[in-house]
Amino acid sequence: MKGGVTMHARRLRAGLRGWGGVGAMAVVCALALAFALLLPLTQSAEESRGGRGDGGTTHVDQARAEECTDPERQTLSPSGADGSTIDAIKAREGEKRKLIVGVDQNSYRWGYRNPNSAGTAELEGFDIDLVHRIAQDILGDPDAVQFKAIPTNQRIPAIQEGRVDMIVRTMTINCSRLEDVAFSAPYFKTGQQLLAPKSSTITGYDDSLAGKKICTAEGSTAYTKLDEDQKASELVSSADISLTVPNQLDCLVRLQLGEADAVVTDGALAASQAAQDPTVELKGAPFTTEYYGVAMQKDADDLVRRVNQILVDYREDTANGWQASYEKWLSATLGEDSTKSEPPAPQYLRKS
Amino acid sequence: MTDSPKSSTAPPAGVGVPTMPSLPPQSGGPGAPLPLASQGSAAPDPTEPPRRTAFAEGADRLRSAATTEPGRLRIIGAVLALLVVAFGAVTAWQTTERAGAADDVLHSSQPLSSDAADIYRSLADANTAASSGFLAGGQETAATRERYEKDIRTAAAKLVNAAANSEPDSPSAATIARLNRLLPEYKGLVERARTYNRQGFPVGGAYLRYANEKMQTQMLPAAEDLYKKENQRLRDDYDAATPYPWAAIALGVLALSALAWAQHRNYRRTNRVLNHGLVAATATATVVLLWLVVGHSVARAGLNDSYDHGVRSLNVLNDARIASLKARGNENLTLVARGAETVEVGGEVVDAYDNDFRKDMDTLAKGLAAAEDLADDDSGEEPVTAAVGNMEEWHERHTSARAEDDNGNYQQALDKVIGDEGATGECFDNVDENLAKALDHEQTEFKQAAGDGLDAMTGLSVGAAVLAVLGAAGAVLGIGRRLSEYR
Numbered sequence: 001m002k003g004g005v006t007m008h009a010r011r012l013r014a015g016l017r018g019w020g021g022v023g024a025m026a027v028v029c030a031l032a033l034a035f036a037l038l039l040p041l042t043q044s045a046e047e048s049r050g051g052r053g054d055g056g057t058t059h060v061d062q063a064r065a066e067e068c069t070d071p072e073r074q075t076l077s078p079s080g081a082d083g084s085t086i087d088a089i090k091a092r093e094g095e096k097r098k099l100i101v102g103v104d105q106n107s108y109r110w111g112y113r114n115p116n117s118a119g120t121a122e123l124e125g126f127d128i129d130l131v132h133r134i135a136q137d138i139l140g141d142p143d144a145v146q147f148k149a150i151p152t153n154q155r156i157p158a159i160q161e162g163r164v165d166m167i168v169r170t171m172t173i174n175c176s177r178l179e180d181v182a183f184s185a186p187y188f189k190t191g192q193q194l195l196a197p198k199s200s201t202i203t204g205y206d207d208s209l210a211g212k213k214i215c216t217a218e219g220s221t222a223y224t225k226l227d228e229d230q231k232a233s234e235l236v237s238s239a240d241i242s243l244t245v246p247n248q249l250d251c252l253v254r255l256q257l258g259e260a261d262a263v264v265t266d267g268a269l270a271a272s273q274a275a276q277d278p279t280v281e282l283k284g285a286p287f288t289t290e291y292y293g294v295a296m297q298k299d300a301d302d303l304v305r306r307v308n309q310i311l312v313d314y315r316e317d318t319a320n321g322w323q324a325s326y327e328k329w330l331s332a333t334l335g336e337d338s339t340k341s342e343p344p345a346p347q348y349l350r351k352s
Numbered sequence: 353m354t355d356s357p358k359s360s361t362a363p364p365a366g367v368g369v370p371t372m373p374s375l376p377p378q379s380g381g382p383g384a385p386l387p388l389a390s391q392g393s394a395a396p397d398p399t400e401p402p403r404r405t406a407f408a409e410g411a412d413r414l415r416s417a418a419t420t421e422p423g424r425l426r427i428i429g430a431v432l433a434l435l436v437v438a439f440g441a442v443t444a445w446q447t448t449e450r451a452g453a454a455d456d457v458l459h460s461s462q463p464l465s466s467d468a469a470d471i472y473r474s475l476a477d478a479n480t481a482a483s484s485g486f487l488a489g490g491q492e493t494a495a496t497r498e499r500y501e502k503d504i505r506t507a508a509a510k511l512v513n514a515a516a517n518s519e520p521d522s523p524s525a526a527t528i529a530r531l532n533r534l535l536p537e538y539k540g541l542v543e544r545a546r547t548y549n550r551q552g553f554p555v556g557g558a559y560l561r562y563a564n565e566k567m568q569t570q571m572l573p574a575a576e577d578l579y580k581k582e583n584q585r586l587r588d589d590y591d592a593a594t595p596y597p598w599a600a601i602a603l604g605v606l607a608l609s610a611l612a613w614a615q616h617r618n619y620r621r622t623n624r625v626l627n628h629g630l631v632a633a634t635a636t637a638t639v640v641l642l643w644l645v646v647g648h649s650v651a652r653a654g655l656n657d658s659y660d661h662g663v664r665s666l667n668v669l670n671d672a673r674i675a676s677l678k679a680r681g682n683e684n685l686t687l688v689a690r691g692a693e694t695v696e697v698g699g700e701v702v703d704a705y706d707n708d709f710r711k712d713m714d715t716l717a718k719g720l721a722a723a724e725d726l727a728d729d730d731s732g733e734e735p736v737t738a739a740v741g742n743m744e745e746w747h748e749r750h751t752s753a754r755a756e757d758d759n760g761n762y763q764q765a766l767d768k769v770i771g772d773e774g775a776t777g778e779c780f781d782n783v784d785e786n787l788a789k790a791l792d793h794e795q796t797e798f799k800q801a802a803g804d805g806l807d808a809m810t811g812l813s814v815g816a817a818v819l820a821v822l823g824a825a826g827a828v829l830g831i832g833r834r835l836s837e838y839r
Contacts, residue, residue: 094759095759095760096759096760098759098760100760105554105557105690106554106557106558107554108553108554108555112554113554113557114552115486115548115549115550115552115553115554115556115557116549116550116552122763145760146693146759146760146762147689147690147760147762148691149689149690149691149692150691150692151693153694154692161701163691163694163701249554249555249558249559250558250561250562251556252555252558253555253558253559253562256544275557276548276551276553276554276555278557343575
């Protein structure tokens with residue numbers, strides 16, 4: 001019996017040793033390949049995320065990172081032509097002939113329901129204006145829209161599952177999201193900023209956050225940034241970032257109830273929160289630069305090009321376009337000067 | 353009773369020797385029956401040797417007393433009196449216990465169980481009213497606000513009542529304390545939501561979501577828990593009130609047989625048919641036994657009736673009402689969430705709140721069907737049938753509201769759910785109203801039946817005690833009269 005066991009073990013070990021050789025060879029080959037591929041890429045700006053796993057994934061990550069230096073530029077060139085996606089939207093019949101758009105109904109002056117707009121449940125705000133413009137262009141009717149309120153962490157699944165045609169919801173264009181969805185050219189510039197009570201000792205995104213509880217929205221770029229910074233020791237380790245909520249506005253509730261000490265969210269949204277409560281304010285300057293884009297399905301090339309075309313027109317239209325919408329909704333919270341919110345001239349680096 | 357033995361043993365007194373030793377085996381017969389006695393009541397003899405002397409002493413005394421007729425008579429008198437008093441005492445004790453439990457059913461546990469249902473209902477309704485207010489926007493109607501305030505008042509009042517009636521340190525008391533703590537927190541959040549809504553800030557909606565979360569994840573589960581606990585308590589009280597008092601009945605039968613035997617013995621020894629004292633004792637014991645059996649049977653029937661036709665209906669109706677409230681809440685939340693939450697059912701992605709709504713409506717339909725089956729008269733069945741009609745209408749309107757929403761006509765969908773006329777809200781209100789009517793009716797039926805049951809027990813314990821004392825006195829006097837003939 002005992003002999004049998006040891007014999008089995010020996011045979012197993014021998015078998016493993018055989019595979020070990022093959023495995024070692026494979027690893028060496030992969031490393032050599034990776035090394036050869038990595039050598040020319042001297043820009044070390046990329047996060048060294050490829051450290052984990054074997055040589056194969058390092059190659060893939062690196063290749064993607066190479067494509068993704070400026071995520072806001074990874075979009076298709078504008079075009080007004082219809083394609084299969086747009087045709088499918090136009091083919092919707094009767095009551096259903098509407099653009100289905102995922103928006104937010106909690107972002108003050110971006111996408112929200114004014115509780116005092118008597119008798120109507122219309123959403124309004126900067127994002128909503130853009131949605132109406134897109135609907136006008138594609139379907140010829142600015143009101144041919146079905147709005148769906150999508151929580152922050154549901155934006156990507158909602159697109160992937162086809163529940164919405166697009167998401168226009170203060171959504172930051174970034175590399176990891178580009179793996180799952182396609183973005184339009186940027187339509188707004190912002191950056192992560194800190195919001196805290198005026199009386200708070202917090203001065204900005206620095207060591208004054210030690211021991212403080214920071215609230216973020218689940219699945220937001222704010223949370224990703226805090227998490228990465230804390231792991232890289234750029235954010236004090238005693239700061240508690242565990243409190244996440246479905247919507248950035250829920251953070252204001254937690255802040256007011258004393259369940260959180262500070263909120264991190266996009267500056268544009270932080271300003272909206274500050275506009276609802278005069279006892280809180282933005283602390284310090286934005287510590288990232290981010291751009292909002294319209295998110296669509298990855299293979300909806302015609303729709304992406306069309307939206308980019310609409311954005312070009314929207315920016316140019318001074319009477320009823322971007323500038324007018326900014327003045328209507330955002331100048332009160334972000335200031336009269338819109339230049340710091342304007343995205344740079346778009347570039348269209350994505351080829352297919 | 354008294355003349356029953358005459359046909360079998362007509363011969364004169366003194367011949368009853370063969371039957372005599374069979375009576376006092378416990379007092380220890382002369383010689384031979386002693387080992388038999390020690391065998392029967394094994395306790396004193398073999399197990400406890402140190403007490404043997406005291407026992408033997410007592411046995412000796414008894415044995416010497418039992419050898420003379422007056423001694424035997426004394427023993428018989430004592431045993432009879434003891435039996436009758438014991439019968440009365442056990443009857444009084446058992447009936448007091450059952451009457452107490454029946455009284456609890458009527459005046460404590462059932463009201464508390466329906467209070468707990470009311471607490472749940474008020475909380476869920478308040479939450480629904482608050483979310484309707486949110487859907488309606490800043491211009492919340494006076495009716496919605498009043499409904500919300502009334503619900504909160506009801507919940508608070510019933511909680512105070514429940515707290516007063518719960519046993520300290522019981523799990524119910526802990527749940528009630530928890531609800532008492534959460535209620536003002538909830539109300540505070542809703543007030544803040546209102547204030548912000550009036551200023552036109554969407555953070556009001558965020559407060560309402562937070563309040564809703566508190567209600568759904570903490571308060572309603574606690575209220576449901578309380579409801580279940582109070583229902584269990586009601587069930588326990590029923591279980592304590594309805595079983596037959598077998599100990600009392602057995603003692604009654606024993607006492608009556610002993611009385612019969614004593615009179616029979618008396619008759620054989622003296623050829624006298626009636627002994628007034630013993631007859632009186634027999635009569636009172638018989639009355640007590642009959643009263644006990646009949647009174648308890650009637651009470652039991654009343655209580656069972658109150659359970660079958662009252663409590664069961666009430667439970668089914670309360671459950672149906674809660675299901676309709678949940679359905680309404682989910683219907684509103686479908687519009688509040690606007691497609692934010694989805695769930696996969698059978699490979700199809702559907703709205704999570706609408707899916708819950710469907711489940712609640714199924715529960716409601718089943719509950720109403722069960723209530724219809726349980727309803728035993730027209731006035732009980734009528735509101736339930738009406739509620740079924742309301743529910744069907746609700747289903748229809750809901751389907752058309754969903755169609756609007758699915759087509760992106762949010763405003764139209766909203767009008768069909770919280771609007772004034774032709775909205776699903778009307779149907780919900782009608783269902784609720786009819787269920788309230790049905791509950792009221794069943795509550796009356798319950799009170800009637802349980803009250804009848806309780807009335808049947810009135811005076812039984814006191815009566816049994818008094819009659820037993822009288823009976824015992826009769827037995828002692830009866831034996832005493834025989835005894836006096838030896839002086």
